[in-house]
Amino acid sequence: MENQIKPLDPVALELGGLSIKWYGVIIACGVVIALLLALRESSKRGLDKDLFVDLLIWAIPISIISARIYYVIFEWDFYKNNLGEIPKIWHGGIAIYGALIGAVLTAIIFARVKKISFWQLADIAAPSLLIAQAIGRWGNFMNQEAHGSETTRAFLEGLHLPNFIVNQMYIDGTYYQPTFLYESLWNVLGFVILLILRRTKIRRGEMFLGYVIWYSFGRFFVEGMRTDSLMWGDFRVSQVLAVVLVIAALALVVYRRMKIDPPYYLADKYGKTPKRK
Numbered sequence: 001m002e003n004q005i006k007p008l009d010p011v012a013l014e015l016g017g018l019s020i021k022w023y024g025v026i027i028a029c030g031v032v033i034a035l036l037l038a039l040r041e042s043s044k045r046g047l048d049k050d051l052f053v054d055l056l057i058w059a060i061p062i063s064i065i066s067a068r069i070y071y072v073i074f075e076w077d078f079y080k081n082n083l084g085e086i087p088k089i090w091h092g093g094i095a096i097y098g099a100l101i102g103a104v105l106t107a108i109i110f111a112r113v114k115k116i117s118f119w120q121l122a123d124i125a126a127p128s129l130l131i132a133q134a135i136g137r138w139g140n141f142m143n144q145e146a147h148g149s150e151t152t153r154a155f156l157e158g159l160h161l162p163n164f165i166v167n168q169m170y171i172d173g174t175y176y177q178p179t180f181l182y183e184s185l186w187n188v189l190g191f192v193i194l195l196i197l198r199r200t201k202i203r204r205g206e207m208f209l210g211y212v213i214w215y216s217f218g219r220f221f222v223e224g225m226r227t228d229s230l231m232w233g234d235f236r237v238s239q240v241l242a243v244v245l246v247i248a249a250l251a252l253v254v255y256r257r258m259k260i261d262p263p264y265y266l267a268d269k270y271g272k273t274p275k276r277k
Contacts, residue, residue: 030135070098122208148177
């Protein structure tokens with residue numbers, strides 16, 4: 001049976017000599033859905049919707065570049081002898097944490113230039129980031145990458161996965177853990193939780209910090225299952241960064257609750273200063 005299993009075609013469309021891969025299509029869909037959600041919420045919060053469009057114009061290319069730089073830094077043993085490969089992003093090799101670092105830095109600078117609060121942008125964007133990441137992992141699925149260690153077909157079928165996922169996890173004669181799916185589902189759950197929290201008495205900034213904590217906590221465990229981790233000595237880079245981000249985000253929550261008075265709540269209209277209690 002295994003000999004008859006063929007992987008899904010990673011190419012979505014061919015136009016002349018140009019191949020459009022499902023990876024790019026799926027990533028683009030994630031970005032569009034995330035933007036639409038952010039535009040809808042920014043309108044509710046009294047923020048100019050065009051701000052997010054303008055932000056994306058800068059954030060997308062910068063995030064791609066920073067994702068590549070992040071990957072190259074931790075794979076320098078290869079790239080120092082193959083400098084010509086560094087700009088060839090189509091050969092693979094980008095890291096989501098690198099993209100997020102680039103996006104956050106871009107948003108901070110953008111907010112300063114536009115003279116608005118970074119936390120306003122970040123709180124609105126947080127659920128959008130999670131759903132975009134959840135969708136984007138299916139691009140990894142189409143490329144048969146970001147998988148975990150070896151497993152059996154019986155184990156995968158025991159998870160009650162549809163056959164198209166089980167079959168796609170059959171790579172070069174071996175079945176692998178669908179870690180892309182574990183992370184995608186974790187992100188979907190986080191997305192739902194953030195949407196619920198958004199309507200509660202949560203302070204500004206805590207929506208974004210909650211996103212950082214949720215994603216990093218889940219990524220720590222998923223990363224421990226993967227076979228393609230970037231390494232820093234004996235440590236997996238993403239696991240180290242996940243721990244640092246969780247601690248830093250929790251510390252920021254505590255610090256801001258102790259120092260910011262009066263509190264600004266997410267449920268308040270942006271631009272409106274809440275009354276002291």
